Amino acid sequence: MIRLVRYLFGRLLWAVPVLLGASVVTFMIMQLTPGDPARFILGQRASEGAVMELRRELGLHQPIYAQYVEFVVDAAQGDFGQSLQTREDVMGMLLQRLPYTAQLSLAGLLIAVVVSFPVGVIGAVQEGKFADHVSRVGALLGISTPNFWLGLLLILVFAVPSEGFPIFGMTLVTEDPIDGITSTLLPAIALGTAQAALLTRLLRGGMLDELQEGYVRTARAYGIDERETTYVYALKNAVLPTITVIGLQLGALLGGAVIVEQVFGIPGIGRMAIQAIFNKDFPVIQGITMLVAVAFVAVNLLVDVLCAQLDPRIILGGEK
């Protein structure tokens, strides 16, 4: 237990440089615009007075290191300033939109896991047989289907002809569980399919590798039931690297969410990001970037905890 705590503390310390790095990148987003950022935001036709005012608002008149320190101090307190477009508080906007993206991403991930685990494992156990071919072709299709196309297809096939699924928008499950589920199902499938395909391949490969391992041979040589060996010993070991990949795939999942939110008109972070980019709304862009970085660190910390619980070798390796 003490070793686990010490291990996790080490992982937590790692989060600090990662987040600092992310803050530098985020800060530089505005600095790297060609010429004067205020002029860039307001356009060529804006008056000199308006540009000056924006420069002051964004703190651009200060030296660059002072700007960065101020940015980090504010960001640490959740203050990213106001949206240049709507004058809303950026943090407030993020908190309002985050539940939609979280609901969509979690549902997509859930679908991916629920589909990929059985399909990948059966593919490996039935290697070379019919079920394996079906699982491999399915995975290939899943990986090569663009999510926006799949989203439109789902809307046309399911949402348009039926009353059950809304074509546009999403309800939070906390507001209305039934509507929440029906409005999330189609976008979550559009988002989760590629992940499901990826995890299926990963699990199939992992299971095939594990079934070649010495301990499987030992179990066989000792008369242990094939099902126990496969679904207890080998499966656990094949799932471990898969969990790590799920954490690392968070970026891809959020990237997919940007598109899917657009297709289904979901008022999440992704849609907000696209609008902010079009409007050159730098405080909003910075807020979103930092939020994604924090989410990435948090999810991977969670993954580390889970793996450390499941794999006794990790903590030992972490100590060396």
Add this chain to the structure above:
Amino acid sequence: MMSVLQVDGLHTYFDTENGIVRAVEGVDFSIEPGEIVGLVGESGSGKSVTASSIMNLVERPGRIAEGTVRYDGQDVFDLSKSELQDLRGGEISMVFQDPMNAFNPTQTVGRQLHDVLRTHRNGAVHPVKRILGLDHDEDCKEAVVEMLDAVGIPNPEARYSDYPHEFSGGMIQRAMVGMALLCDPKLVLADEPTTGLDVSIERQILELFNDLVEELNTAVLWITHDLSVVAKLCDRVVVMYAGKVMEVGPTDVVLSDPANPYTEALLDSIPRYDRPDEEIRVIEGDVPDPLNRPDGCRFADRCPKVHERCHDAHPPQYELGDREVACYLAEEGTK
């Protein structure tokens, strides 16, 4: 008295892309109750494949092409799946080389021994039941702790809950031996169980085996490429080369007066001093390519006493006193 194990005309082949690998090509020998028999030969001669064949463990692309293996008079290849599961680990068990690899890294050593004993006492369980730990049997655990103690693992109660990587090489091999003896098998197949361990640990494992086997009257097939270990441990020895048995007989006779030039060459290649890190001196020439073995005696190309006729056909087994020798030179001796 019926032999514990009777291997007759065993042929095990692997169907590979490059052709058929005849890993075992006609192996006969037997083991009596309580007897320790050595199976020696250079690496690649088919010792491990022979051992897996005995337990009918050969997997795709391998197959038993010919021959019988009788355990207690019963043909192992005729057993049903469930009879085979009872046999494996229950009647015949295997000690693997590289035990660290033979254990599952993410289950405790004690749990893995528990699962073996529980399977043979109470039968298989549904995987979900096993994942939830509902198959746990206190009596099995107790027996495992006793066994860990018997094989000389200190503090066995605590070690039960340790993972394989927390064991040293010698300790994990002891646990492996414990696993092999857990269900009171009548026959243990030990596949190079001390290869890679240092000499003092090797000596401890040998002593452990000697004691336990004597106590339980277990028969042992001790597989090794090291004749000095055979000299210390085995009652009889089977010398294998390129899938064939070259010589079988009582250890002292075979080692003091080898009748097959291959046995002689093997004896010459034992290092003079007991230096574990020194590789045994290789016999002149190479082990024949298993895909393309000579038609005549498998050893003819490397044999210092080779004759014309050796290239025609592999010699049959000639009886010479209380041993059998596959060499034309032995035929003259029998006359």
